[in-house]
Amino acid sequence: MSRDHMSDGKTRHAIRLDRRRFLQVLASTAGALVVGIRLADAAGAPLPAALLGENFHDLGAYVRIDGDGNVLIGARDPDTGTGVATSLPRIIAEELDADWNRVSVVALGLGVSNSNGQPQWTYGRQVGGTGGSIPAAWNDLRQVGALARWLLMQAAARRLGVSANRLRCDSGTVIAPDGRRVTYGSLAADASQVALPASAPALKAASSYQLVGYPAGDVDAHDIVTGQAHYAIDQHLGDALVAVLVHCPWPDGTLSRIDTSDALAVKGVVKVVQLKPEPGQPWGSTVIAPAVAVLAKDTWAALQGRAKLKLEWKPGASAGESSAALEQQALAMLGSQTAPTTRVRDDGDFDAAGKKAVRRFEASYFQPWLAHATAEPMNCLVRLDKDRARLVVPTQAPQKAWAVVQRLTGLTPDQIDIRVPRVGGGYGRRLDHDFVAEAVMLAKAVDTPVRLLWTREQDFSHDYYRSGCVHSFKAIVDRKRQLTGWHQRIASASALAHRGVPEDRLWSSELRADQLPAGLVPNYRSDWYAQQSAQPRGPFRGMPHLSNAFAVESFIDEIAHQMLEDPLKTRLRILGEPRQLPLGNGATLDIGRLRNVLQLVADRIEWKNWLRSVNGLGIACWHIDGAYVAHAIETAMQDQKLTIQRVVCAVDVGRVINPLGLHGQVVAATLDALSTALNPAVTFKNGQVQQHNYKDYPLASMAQLPNDVEVIVVPGDRAPTGASFLAMPTAAPALANAVFRVSAVRVRRLPLMKEFLRLR
């Protein structure tokens, strides 16, 4: 028992991959082979092996092959339902030629070490739900599996007396030309003693893939269906107090009166604590609004205490705000001749082109403020000791959570331990960590571990919302029906305001300079008009594509209709011939791939019936950073009731890691987008958000959604792109376009159902 594990774990070598990353190999005392990717320390050197010991979590993203042949792979990115806990390990397992049935996946916490007081992220990028996990892992993680496989093959070559290049691997076994087989498990200890190659071993050829490109179920599925999957909200600590809050109804209000006597009289209630935002901290890093916390021995006592608090709040300057007035202001801005806050793109000369126009088109689209409505409410478990902070956080970005904890505690980087279990929905909400700030402030105030729980009411009324927006368009067409001029103007409150982002970049959360039809119209102009609001805004799934695709793809449909033309034909003419189109930001738009997804959904939904079908067919397409998506939707009117009959979605994401996972993401994003378009909206009056629960912010019921979503995946071998929100932007415009076909009602305002019923 007195064995010193630290001295037993030996790094044989480390291979430098590039300036900042090393592959490291560890021989575990248990006879396991461990290979990880590690970032270099400040001096650019690999960490000494003795410091790693058995603690192979410190290796960074890693794979461990045990003596019994079981394989353990660390998954570094938070899984909010995007499937990265499955797909990232499969990228490693593929290069390893592992038997997937023997692979277990463990969710890694935040990987951070101390580099002269600065944090060093030992696992590299750790962000979930922003579409970047797969592309980053493709560049980053494959070498781990490849090196482990190379070492196992060298060990097998020695044992079998056969040269390594005559061996092959299959599902956790090395196979000799004469058919002799050696399992990875029996080779693990020997492999950890093999001297490393001078450089990282070559990666597999795609033609030999056995896991990448083949379907795999979610690694957590069994735990989820049996109720054994533990989210952050399910974590307990014996001595932790449960904290629930009452937030000020105004983000900039103040507490004017407090009477805690009844609350403190509730059995189990321990303390009442006031929280205030820290001035000067950007949104997401501090408390969102003043709050009063009730801390109690259990949740029920805390909630009862909360109900008995007597509080009066004084409104701040925001009390004059309303979402309706903001929309009026947006219309006034767009109707005036004032210069935009930012002219985002200006190709050709829109004004000059207008003089030669044969036809002009104009329309405006109105989209509401939106809330995230994550199923798992904000929560956080924190335990603070003198020299250590331990947290369980439902976050999409543990490194950002770390920064909040570090600032509030003053601890060194490696004294902060953040665990991230599976997360109950993110959609961008968990890129902000106001709730972590609250939990840490409370733990400091009461000197006890704290388990913070937001109620659903708080979740809806104290969100970082997606801003409402108005999109106004002017387009011009020449004699040959060519779109020669396009002017899109947007008024909205930037999601990047109050976050330390320079004024001239605030537009970038509201539109993209390269979005359709930029690059396809000779005289193209896009303008953004800044609105101010005290209501916090933040990242939102699919932003800014969600709002822009609805407006742009609806407007193109309107142009087609006014030209008495099939909207598919109009779109194909705007796109033009298949070609690589430089977008001006280093990226290119592959017109062929975009046309392809459009054509695929059109064929599947039998677009040739577009004109004569009694049902309504609608179509839309979009591109996001080298990935392409199109939706075709069929709607029906039965007894004055609108129903979604069929939904087809085609995506082209390059190489597909897990087809089952991708299918799920496409279906999921489609349904989320339809649900978001159909009913819900956040409104505020007198500075107060009016939605407090699901009945005020109705997500779609089972009955309102289609029975199926048909998914077409374009096979490809280009480097994979993220897909977590790719299928969101085109669902709503395809639906609105289909609604127009079936009912002649053009919906220019979301939520769609309310507007449809108003106009019908």
Place this chain on the structure above:
Amino acid sequence: MAQVQGQILPTSQASNIVPEPVRDGIDLHINGEHYRHTGDPQMPLLWYLRDVLRLTGTKYAGEHGENGADLILLGDKPVSAITLPMSSLADKSVTTVEGLAANDGTLHPLQQAFIDEDAIGCGYCTPGWLISGVALLRRKPKPGDDDIDQLPNLCRCGCQTRVRHAIKRAAAGKAAQP
């Protein structure tokens, strides 16, 4: 028996041990096990499950249970656990998601169908879908689309079409095995 006891424990000697009085409580069955709740009778079942028993498969998602993540089976009926005070559960039988599988770990056909159809997004609301789905299958072993349309659960991850397929798959499988 009394005689045997009498031989071991001399009855003449006075004992200063005061027996613990039998505490009043609410007796109920959860997943086939007997429990007695001796705390606040007004405590909702959800917090009893999560904070006292640490059965965390039943999820909190709102004060009124609209999300459906906190559904449990009260007998055969799906009910939101946050709306059920413990006082209403005396001698009642509750099944949570943890109690759907057989004792030997064999999954309920609907649990297996959720895995087979990949009917999972973030998974947080999944236990609630399973409970309402199991209740539907018990009531109507061959449910149609209209029946499935009535499920009360909400999900922003967009698992609805896959849940529909899973329920149909489970229903079909059940029919195949007598």
